[in-house]
Amino acid sequence: MQKIYLSDAGPKVSPAVYSFHRWQEEATTTSASMERMVNLCLELGINTFDHADIYGSYHAEELFGQLISQKSFKREDIVLFTKCGLRLPHPSQPEVRVKHYDTSRQHILRNVEESLRKLKTDYLDIFLLYHLDPISNLEETAITLRQLKESGKVKNIGVANFSVFQHQLLAAYLNIPIVTNHIELNILNTQALDNGQIDYIKQRYMRPLASGPLADGRIANGTDEIAVRVRQKLQEIGQKYNVDLESIAVAWVIKLGALPLLGTRDEQRLRNAVNAFDIDLEHQDWYELYAISRGEI
Numbered sequence: 001m002q003k004i005y006l007s008d009a010g011p012k013v014s015p016a017v018y019s020f021h022r023w024q025e026e027a028t029t030t031s032a033s034m035e036r037m038v039n040l041c042l043e044l045g046i047n048t049f050d051h052a053d054i055y056g057s058y059h060a061e062e063l064f065g066q067l068i069s070q071k072s073f074k075r076e077d078i079v080l081f082t083k084c085g086l087r088l089p090h091p092s093q094p095e096v097r098v099k100h101y102d103t104s105r106q107h108i109l110r111n112v113e114e115s116l117r118k119l120k121t122d123y124l125d126i127f128l129l130y131h132l133d134p135i136s137n138l139e140e141t142a143i144t145l146r147q148l149k150e151s152g153k154v155k156n157i158g159v160a161n162f163s164v165f166q167h168q169l170l171a172a173y174l175n176i177p178i179v180t181n182h183i184e185l186n187i188l189n190t191q192a193l194d195n196g197q198i199d200y201i202k203q204r205y206m207r208p209l210a211s212g213p214l215a216d217g218r219i220a221n222g223t224d225e226i227a228v229r230v231r232q233k234l235q236e237i238g239q240k241y242n243v244d245l246e247s248i249a250v251a252w253v254i255k256l257g258a259l260p261l262l263g264t265r266d267e268q269r270l271r272n273a274v275n276a277f278d279i280d281l282e283h284q285d286w287y288e289l290y291a292i293s294r295g296e297i
Helices: 031-044 060-069 105-119 138-151 164-173 197-203 215-221 225-241 245-254 267-278 283-293
Strands: 017-019 048-050 079-084 126-130 157-160 178-184 209-211 259-262
Touching: 017 031, 031 060, 031 267, 060 105, 079 105, 079 157, 105 126, 105 138, 126 138, 126 178, 138 164, 157 164, 164 178, 164 197, 178 197, 215 225, 215 245, 225 245, 225 283, 245 259, 245 267, 245 283, 259 267
Parallel strands: 017 048, 017 259, 048 079, 079 126, 126 157, 157 178, 178 209, 209 259
Antiparallel strands: none
16 A cells, blocks of 8 residues: 555555554453454555554553564554543543543643553654543643644644534644544445535545444444445445445545545455455445435435
């Protein structure tokens, strides 16, 4: 895969990003399983990896850091994302009694240091705020992010699951570029096309990161009427291009200029997603899928 710029401010990333957001089952989240998946990603040309402090039940960053320390690959050959802001109850977090957001200076600084320690790295290529805390001191948050970038511990700032207004709000306080916004986007969830998220991201000369491009398996296995109808059309178009229906689903996202954020632990499903980059989905094929997903035909 040829590397591309995530925004006009950088950095260069692989056009598909692998995320560990689906690695929640602690029994199967092992160093060996992670090494197999990372090696497969690198084999397929994916060198960009997305983390968060909460992924893998607060354990995924540490496992990935073990791979870095074992020199399974060179740190400079990969691009690392991580994020904080969403706090979930867990035995390792006894102070958290309810799901909430925290983008305070104290929490951000503590999490950056923890992520650097767990990932066994001196810097993060992109650090993202995972939702916006509506009761935080936004000026303090912005100053903290800017200082982290100036320190070299964080190379770029991004956001995840921000609405257009939240994105604009943070940008108004932050005098450094925001390079991406992780948004949920797939053929079964096109809300980002209607609420302005896609348009605003492009206006800011960024590429959207499309979380859940396969709708967490609903595209392949969903039993609701829209999922069934979309799947039938994906199968039909897949025969036309001689590819799996999941490849067409990801190609639909790519056609929007988005980077698919892949979280599957199934090897074949990952290969299907990567095959999407060899598909130039025809204009009317894209619109036919869009219309079916909206119940218009």
